[in-house]
Amino acid sequence: MKIAFVSGLYPPAIIGGAEIVLQTLAEGVRDRGHEVLVLTTKEGGDIERDRVNGVSVIRVPIKNIYWHGSKAPRKLWKKMIWHAMDSVNLRMSSIARDILKEERPDAMNVHVIEGWSAGVLAVGKSLGIPTVQVLHSANFMCPNSNMCRNERNCETQCISCKVLRVAHRSISNNADAVVGVSQFVLDRHLSAGFFARAKRRVAIHNVRNLNFADIGPLPKDASAERKFVFGFIGGISPVKGVGVLIDEFQSLGETNAELWIAGRGQPQYEAELKSRCSTSRIRFLGYQKQADFFPHVDALIVPSLCQDTLPTVIPEAFGFGLPVIGARRGGIPEMIKDGCNGRLFEPENQGELRTIMTRFLQGEEDLDGMRCAVKESASDYSNIGGWVDKYVRLNADLIASRGE
Template sequence: MRILIIHNFYQHKGGEDVVFAQEAAILTEAAHQVETISFHNKKGLKGLLQFFLYPWNVCASRKIMKQVNGFNPDVVHIHNTHYAIGPLLFRKLHQANIPVVLTLHNFRLLDPSANLFHNNTVFTDTIDREFPWKSIRNKVLDNSLLKTFWTAFTVYLHKRLGTWKNIERILTFSEFGKQLFLNSTLGLNADQIAIKPNFAVEDSEPYKVQKKDFFVYIGRLSEEKGVESLLKAFSLSQYTIKIYGDGPLRDRVKEASEIHSNIIYGGFQSKEILHQYVSQSQALIVPSIWFEGMPMTVLEAFACGTPVIASKIGILEEMIRPGKNGLLFEPNNKKSLKETLDNWMSLSTDDKEIISDNCKKDFFDNYSAQKNVLLLERIYKEAIQQSKIQ
């Protein structure tokens, strides 16, 4: 199959970049003919021009269509178009009768915030609105009225033009995400949306790592990640938590680690070091209080047989099956988290071993590279067939 994969990089590296590169690599390894084209959001005057061209970027679309005409792909897979590419590309590909698959890595089509999180709480007020005036008034995107309005206008313009309805397959990570999009004013239909999880690299260690008496948190140190409730829960317990990452709450974490000997801050570490700690830990803690996309840390934990203790919110409630591959607790609730930690530590060694084995099984059944390739191939074929009957 001839596959063109398109991606727009933000100024700061994110999980979408990793998925873009990984999927291009595994599809190539599976003997598909793959080409990629990417754009980067710029700073300064160039970035300002990209921003204002966002709703109708003729130049970016022309450049991409030139490669499309030269490569003649069977299908085009797009990961991100914000800002440097823009939604006009979808219209050009549809006019050329090229099947298109779009991965939704966030909720930008539902609200300019992209993460449905504002003022330290989940924000879903505008999902069922034709135009998100409340989001604009609240300046949910980078606290900027202009950025919020222009992003909202771009999505709204292409909603009115029917752009989003003309995409053959739109990919979300979970049933939860799918329902959010179906309940919106985008006008999408259920057959148009497919669920495709991310994947992680398989654990190469053929043996089981000896578990130690500590838990681990890996990720951005910020409010939406539930770091405050994490610190409060462990300050009330005797259990050890090792925290790795960086972000606006770094000083808060360092302060807590100086006061409580069971809270250990390890800063930013290499992927190899993090893998070691995740493998050895009792469980990975994911205390998010917002709607995650699909945390790669969870997949990587499953890959090495480490259970996950997570907030009962959004996609995490789908991924984590209590007593099977981890445990769930109420989001932003230190008491619930502490009780869940107590429940975990009360389990027998045999019970923990069974849960660890379930984690690895879940990984190979749902989140391995091999499963991902098969799923992508099926989705591409469906998109191609759908394009022929339109």
């Protein structure tokens, strides 16, 4: 079986978790003895054929006003033009058609459509290639991918999203199967009328290439004077709820606890958050490696305001034996079993997170029991072989049923 994976970026070009997930999947499928090809984009020049960890990669110069893999800041008007051109990019579709006709894969799996545009699904359909769309975000519905504006979740598409995604609902019908990396993101698209003709609709949680069994929690200082540490790690932005977290922590008053915030954000926003802190018990650590951060934290907090599809920081924390306090947003409740491996809260309910933190500090939560449950949860997200097999079976089933 030969599978072509299509995505806007592929390592070493990385701007998010989707690129890492795709690399893990492509290499896993290859290790199962199947032929793998990755179609991705690059900045300018000619089409390049590359090999990354033994996987064949074709990098196509993007036909747009800039390459989205660059981290250079862009003005709003340039972003708007870029997304308008990316909505249905016929030039990229033409290149994809030529490559797929030459390579003749048995199936095509599309991951992140940015750079190729949704039109690549129609290309697969026209060539008779069984096609799977994997949803890592709400990108089919929203160019910003998160359906969130001014720190508020959009229940439906706003006007700009409707304009820039006017063709995506009908184009989505070219997919033979659709996979959501969370049940939430899959249901959101299906309920909005996307992928109505997909024969297979399934949620497959992402896994991480970490050996959780070997990591385990490092020994913590057992001193009675040791402070209880709540932690946050990730991008520092308004939609990630860091401001809510700071306010709720400070409302605890005097307590034997600290809040450690690891990650980076826009300098102006970071300065604003720091100015709101009235206690030295809140520490901004900047970028931290997980192995340097998690062993010194007692509980992770994921206070997202936006509908996060499936934050990988949660299973990563599970791998270090940490219970997680997470917002009832997106796919977060699919990973956190309330009262078992962590706690869930509604970020818009002022005081709810503070109450949970207080219970942790006063010993009203069974932290030892949670840590035992966390180990079981971690194993669910470390079974890369089982995860790869789900995608292999899905593609094999589509190929076998072609023409039915």
